[in-house]
Amino acid sequence: MIERNGETMACTVEERAALMANRCPSCGNYGFIEGPRGGASLNVYCFNPECRAAFNVGPAFAVAQRIGRARLCHYPPLVHIIQGMYPMCRFTMNTVEWPLGHRRVAISHARNADCPDCLAVLRNQGKRK
Numbered sequence: 027m028i029e030r031n032g033e034t035m036a037c038t039v040e041e042r043a044a045l046m047a048n049r050c051p052s053c054g055n056y057g058f059i060e061g062p063r064g065g066a067s068l069n070v071y072c073f074n075p076e077c078r079a080a081f082n083v084g085p086a087f088a089v090a091q092r093i094g095r096a097r098l099c100h101y102p103p104l105v106h107i108i109q110g111m112y113p114m115c116r117f118t119m120n121t122v123e124w125p126l127g128h129r130r131v132a133i134s135h136a137r138n139a140d141c142p143d144c145l146a147v148l149r150n151q152g153k154r155k
């Protein structure tokens with residue numbers, strides 16, 4: 027599952043070099059959050075919550091694309107709402123291991139959640155009923 031939240035654009039050589047050095051080509055911050063994996067490629071999101079530049083990178087950074095900006099739900103610490111097996115925002119589909127810092131509550135305790143994307147899904151479900 028690869029999320030795209032914006033225009034897809036191949037990275038320049040300079041941008042790929044920055045990514046390889048663990049540095050965000052947009053804001054210069056160091057460090058990325060790992061997003062969903064799709065086949066051999068992986069989504070990475072700038073660790074800086076103000077920037078949230080999103081990239082899809084292939085093995086050994088041989089290919090890399092800009093894919094817009096990451097959704098806020100990827101940024102810990104957030105309390106997500108669990109519905110069935112998964113967080114309502116679907117920031118991860120891995121039910122066993124969650125990225126560090128993320129927490130969860132049952133839908134009956136949704137008032138304790140603070141993930142904006144989970145809360146938006148919950149509001150939309152309320153409207154449909």
Ligand SMILES: [Zn+2]
Pocket residue numbers: 050051052053054055072073074077078079
């Ligand atoms: Zn950045």
Ligand SMILES: [Zn+2]
Pocket residue numbers: 099105106107113114115116117141142143144145
């Ligand atoms: Zn969430």
